[in-house]
Amino acid sequence: MYEKEKQQLINTALEMLHYQLIALTGGNVSLRLEDGTFLVTPSAMRYETMQPDDIVRVDSEGRTIEGTRRPTSDLSALLYIYRRRPEINAIIHTHQPYATAAGLIGDSLPACLTTIIDTNFADVPVAPFTVSSDEGMGVLTMEYGLESYAVILKNHGVIGMGTTLDEALETVVYLEEGAKCYLAARSAGSVALLTPEQIAAECAPSDNYGQ
Numbered sequence: 235m236y237e238k239e240k241q242q243l244i245n246t247a248l249e250m251l252h253y254q255l256i257a258l259t260g261g262n263v264s265l266r267l268e269d270g271t272f273l274v275t276p277s278a279m280r281y282e283t284m285q286p287d288d289i290v291r292v293d294s295e296g297r298t299i300e301g302t303r304r305p306t307s308d309l310s311a312l313l314y315i316y317r318r319r320p321e322i323n324a325i326i327h328t329h330q331p332y333a334t335a336a337g338l339i340g341d342s343l344p345a346c347l348t349t350i351i352d353t354n355f356a357d358v359p360v361a362p363f364t365v366s367s368d369e370g371m372g373v374l375t376m377e378y379g380l381e382s383y384a385v386i387l388k389n390h391g392v393i394g395m396g397t398t399l400d401e402a403l404e405t406v407v408y409l410e411e412g413a414k415c416y417l418a419a420r421s422a423g424s425v426a427l428l429t430p431e432q433i434a435a436e437c438a439p440s441d442n443y444g445q
Contacts, residue, residue, distance in 0.1 A: 276303035314372030
């Protein structure tokens with residue numbers, strides 16, 4: 235079942251590789267299905283060789299419904315987030331270097347660029363470090379980014395969210411682009427920050443972008 239959606243997970247993971255947000259078997263991709271179950275990438279498998287049959291379907295308690303692989307080790311953290319964000323249908327976890335680096339030097343990544351504002355609508359919070367593969371990663375993601383679409387996990391990586399896989403992918407890709415610019419500016423001098431009014435204006439709905 236859900237062969238199309240399983241392939242979409244793999245395609246999204248390959249895009250993560252393309253944009254250098256992960257390496258080897260790092261990170262994971264998950265999707266909430268219309269029946270209340272979830273598709274997740276398997277643990278410690280290379281995305282380039284992954285096939286739809288490798289994707290694992292689980293219930294809301296993390297029990298495997300379909301698939302023979304072990305699901306991502308971050309499953310409990312992902313399900314914690316899904317339970318508390320009913321509007322979120324896709325979560326991408328990455329180890330993207332620039333956003334992660336920004337989390338090492340501050341408590342948030344300022345919404346100082348349109349790409350960050352357009353996908354996260356505000357500063358990107360940085361959650362304290364917690365051991366990977368622990369539900370605490372999801373707990374802290376919600377504690378520090380209850381309404382955010384991206385949270386930087388200090389000393390670890392990023393959680394990106396969206397109502398669709400495409401939205402979640404845009405969140406992490408544009409976050410990395412924004413973090414790269416932010417770090418370059420900090421290395422050269424001070425960063426020109428935006429006012430709350432400017433951020434609100436950028437967040438305002440617009441009908442002149444997209445098809």
